[in-house]
Amino acid sequence: MKLAWLRSLETSHQDCVWACTWVPATDKSPGLLLTGSLDETVKLWNPEDLSLVRTNTGHCLGVVSVAAHPSGKIAASASMDSFVRVFDVESNNTIATLEAPPSEVWQMQFDPRGTTLAVAGGSSASVKLWDTAEWKLVATLSIPRPEGSNSKPSDKGNNKKFVLSVAWSPNGRQLACGSMDGSISVFDVQRAKFLHHLDGHTMPVRSLAYSPLDPRVLVSGSDDERIHMYDAEGKTLFSSMSGHSSWVLSVDVSPDGAAIASGSSDRTVKLWDPKMRAAVQTMTNHTDQVWGVKFEGGVRGCLLASVSDDKSISLYNYS
Amino acid sequence: MACVYIPVQNSEEEVRVALDQLPRDATDILDILKAEQAPLDLWLIIAREYFKQGKVEQFRQILEEGSSPEIDEYYADVRYERIAILNALGAYFSYLGKIETKQKEKEDHFILATKYYNKASRIDMHEPSTWVGKGKHNQNLQVNFYKCTRSHKNLEHTHLVTGQLLLAKGDVDQAFSAFKIVLDGDRDNVPALLGHACVEFNRGKYSSSLEIYKRVLQVYPECPAAVRLGIGLCRYKLGQFERAKQAFERVLQASHMLTTFCMFFLDPENVEALVALGIVDLQSNEASGIRGAMEKMQRAFDVYPYCATALNYLANHFFFTGQHFLVEQLTETALAATSHGSTRAHSYYNLARSYHSKGDYEKAGLYYMASVKEVNKPQEFILPFYGLGQVQLKLGDFKSSLSNFEKVLEVYPENCETLKAVAHIYLQLNQPTKAHEALKKAVRIDPRDPEAFLDLGELLISTDSGAALDAFKTARNLLKKANEEVSIELLNNIGVIHFERGEFELAQQTFKEALGDGIWMKLIDSEAQSDSFRKVLHQPMDASLAARIYKDMQLFHNLEKNGITVELPWDKITTLSNLARLFEQLHKTETASILYRLILFKFPEYVDAYLRLAAIAKARNNVPLSIELIRDALEVDDKNPDALCMLGDLELKNDDWVKAKDTFRAAKDASNGKDSYATLCLGNWNYFAAVRSEKRAPKLEATHLEKAKELYTKVLVERPANMYAANGAGVVLAEKGQFDIAKELFTQVQEAASGSVFVQMPDVWINLAHVHFAQGNFPLAIKMYQNCLRKFYYNTDSQILLYLARTHYEAEQWQDCKKTLLKAIHLAPSNYTLRFDTGVTLQKFSASTLQKTKRTVDEVRATVAELKNAVRLFSQLSAASNLQIHGFDEKKIETHVGYCKHLLEAAKVHCDAAELEDQQNRHRLELARQAAIREEESRLAEEQKKVKLEKRKQEDELKKVMQQEQHLERIKEHWKSSSGSKRKDRGQEDEEGGQGGERRRRKSSNKKRKRDKKPMDDDQQDYEETNYYQPDNQTNDNDNDDNDNRLAAAGLEDSDADDDTGGAPSSNTGRRIRGWSESEEDEPEKRQPSSSPVRDNSAEMQPSDGE
Structure with missing residues (x-):
């Protein structure tokens, strides 16, 4: 279990890079890296040499999230102005522009079959599900408000369930979302039903990832500097791993399910061994907060990408 | 048989006296001596004989008779x-x-x-x-x-x-x-x-x-x-x-x-x-x-049996064999037997020593004192001085003790033990320099004395950790060389210094060495765990219990149930706790928490462990758990000032003001006012109270500020080096507008704080930046905020980003301001104030661009785009307000939306105009360019013509030369001419480079300082208020304040429709505005240079003022 640094691109964007994801390879094109930045652009990269494939413009106020359809043909990007732009990867034609006011848009993810796009809805305390055929809002999975909270406008408690992050289980049956107050909510998607909370974090949960092999194992990263491993169905906490010296901004599970990668405000990327419950490697090539880490999901190789406020992109070989 | 013969007077006869048969009664013989007028030497002989036989009385009798006046008279010659x-x-x-x-x-x-x-x-x-x-x-x-x-x-x-x-x-x-x-x-x-x-x-x-x-x-x-x-x-x-x-x-x-x-x-x-x-x-x-x-x-x-010396030595012997009863008997006899000072001194010394070793310091002191009194000069017998010194040291009489040890040193200036004792006393008397001197001397005299190095190290710990570390290490090496056990304390100290110096790896090694093997090693090192152990250790826990993880002891019960003994010797607690603290520093917080819990599992009265766990919970924002842990600590020791202070802090965090104050008071009382941290907390409380109160009453505010100042000053008097108090004092000064003094203070604190890994004082950086800001030094303020963010917060603090944005705003750096705010939103997505501020910034940017007399079409286009963004932001906020997500006033937001839309329309005109102008410009440029190209072409053509002509000329000449000269020379001539033409080409390229100038012109900076800065400056004060000391306490309140400020500021500056909102805004806003108008009267003189209010917009303020 090891990360080997491959290459970095210093100024990949004009400003902080906040999001990244892998676009699966299609018959026409190889797998690409998709990044989004404060500079209001979305860029596509060839991982071979980190050469720029294309720059998409059109967003306002910083791109906070990008998502790629499992087919590799469609991708989505979202910015702080709460618009989601769905576009054709090859042609950059806009397929749809999604918004669900007054809900903001934070993290997004396509479900494993590619029929639904889940969008973390911020202050609406819900996850919006968009149908990818018609680009219609098909469901809103709301986190039930705690009992007896007839919230007043000035009550600060309202924002606690602010939804930041979202993740699909590998079988597409479950969906988890992380909130500002540190709680994680698990939903049954088919029945559009809230199942339960997973407690343990006490600060915003900015990133969630299911193990690709085990639909029960959910990994979360939080501002409380911990990475948690939950049994999402059994409602138990496997382990709480500390080691980052600041917020954990992003987590991802390796395709073989044996390792966890994390990016943190402490400027590092760490590789964790869930069995040992300890970090086995720390990469220090970034010079500012690392907002995104992502394993390339493909079977053939195993690349890890990381993006940072330092405007750079880095690639590593995971083995 | 020896005899003497007494001559009989007036005869030849003699009386024979056998010396061994002297009569018992000396009178008999005296009578004879007197009667016969015997020579005096005979008297002497007989007396001596008596003496020899032990008949002292007779001896005396004879001699006394022999020296009587009659004899004197009779034997005058x-x-x-x-x-x-x-x-x-x-x-x-x-x-x-x-x-x-x-x-x-x-x-x-x-x-x-x-x-x-x-x-x-x-x-x-x-x-x-x-x-x-x-x-x-x-x-x-x-x-x-x-x-x-x-x-x-x-x-x-x-x-x-x-x-x-x-x-x-x-x-x-x-x-x-x-x-x-x-x-x-x-x-x-x-x-x-x-x-x-x-x-x-x-x-x-x-x-x-x-x-x-x-x-x-x-x-x-x-x-x-x-x-x-x-x-x-x-x-x-x-x-x-x-x-x-x-x-x-x-x-x-x-x-x-x-x-x-x-x-x-x-x-x-x-x-x-x-x-x-x-x-x-x-x-x-x-x-x-x-x-x-x-x-x-x-x-x-x-x-x-009455030879005091022998008695003393015997006593000495029995002292060492531990038979104290005999010691006392013997020395008492010795004391009775002699009046000789130094012998008595020895006796008293023995007695004192006996009591000393029995721990009866009072008596020992008395006898040492008696011994010392018998000694005329210390050099005769120095030991009692040493003993007395020791006892007095034990009894806390440092001054007398010191003088006794100094007497010892006068006699034995190189006695290491005494030097160490003296150093110890100096330290107690707070004279570290002298203590240092003494120990240095001791170490110099005996460089193989590990104890002296230990003492030296302990002395230096607070002043010179490097030297202390060296001393400790020397001590450790000496002990190791001597094959003696290196004490856990020594290793602990070495570890702590490494820790303090930031040498975490070394610290960890040392702590581990100090701890040796035990259950903790398995808990620390996952690689040392056997599978079964790991299985027990890592039993999954119910997620709903995870929030209470730091109180969980089940882990150890599980281990014990599985036959793994959980032992922790008491002397390892401190080191283990230090190691846990180190893990905290290394962010292996969960490991640290297990160690703390291990300590508590075995020693539930170890308060520090509760407090550290509480601190860990607090850092994770788990306030309820933190409070619970502190309550556990208080159960062990309900007067623990640290626990109380922490509790107060948490209560503040919970917005429980009155409770917090009581708790801080209790902390202060618990330590008899000696705990400066408690005093400091109270000072902070007063400061927060001064700047937070809902109904902003100037009187109350002044009282609280005064009280805060008083408390800070009190701490500073007691501990002049207390940085937090100095920081607090600086804040109060800044609050009163004495920026220069405040700045001075902050700078000093900042310098002092940059040395230890434990002292993290981002507050002072922020405060300093605030002062720079208040004094209009924006570039420096920006730099300071940025450094602070990076140095202390890994750029994660949205509050400081807000300060930064605010400074950019004031410096009219709109793009930077916008970017900064967007970053802040990204970090704190649920903070709607930031969105509002972004909207205001965009709006302000657009307004200022449109007001410019000269602007490019790109600028206008950007303006339009940003206005659209602003509208969107505001409308989102407006929509969100329906859902009661944030506390903004809907009308206010709509005002902004309206204003932005209005601007947008205006911008459209501008845009069209600019577009037209741009087109014309472009057309003109195009024409000019074409003209230039044409000119260039003609020039080129001409040049070519020239070249051709020249060439022809040359060729003609060449031909001539050819005719006259040889073939080789002709070729040389040809080379020369061809290189000349190349140079010309290059010159043309240079001329074309000048076209980039246009782009540069676009960046024309717009540094005009505009309009009434007044509200902004006050606004800035609010920033100050909010974050001093522990900004996290205040963040939420602050948001509202800033929010209000922003609202008001925006309204005042840009919104034409502000009159309508006069009655509507939330009470906070009104209160705030009144606050400004009041302070404005107080401060204009001070602010003249930087503010110079331009009153063009101030009319709009009036309605608000009248509120």
């Missing part, structure tokens, strides 16, 4: 014998005086002795001294060969006797002069020499004393044992133990032969020699020697 009799009496009494222990009687004896000597000296002043030898080195020896063998033969001299008397009384100087008179008359006068030797000995001049004894031995080879004893003692004092021993042994060998010479050595055993020999044996420091010594002492004790 017989001077020598009369003097002899008197001297004998004098010597007898001086002996009595010497052996007498009761002071009164002693005095009487001496007085009598003096009387007799004086009488003798009156008989003949010039008579040489009586041969009354008395070897005397110190009073314990009492070697007295008073009137030794040849008294009757030698001439007597009263001076000598007087000298001896004086010596016996301890009056060394006068004795010396007395002996000197004798010696001036007769260099070889043995008793005088002996006396002189004795004087020298008493003066501590052992070698000269030795010389004199040697001379006596030469002059008088059959000298009494005392001389050898003297030699032995001198040698002993000079450290020549072997030779001293020889001398003493010879004394003992000779003693029985010499008995006859020594009137008072009634026993064949010379006690003094025995004792001396014993001492020498002791000195050998070998088991056999000590045993022998004790045997000899015992013998001396048997011979003469």
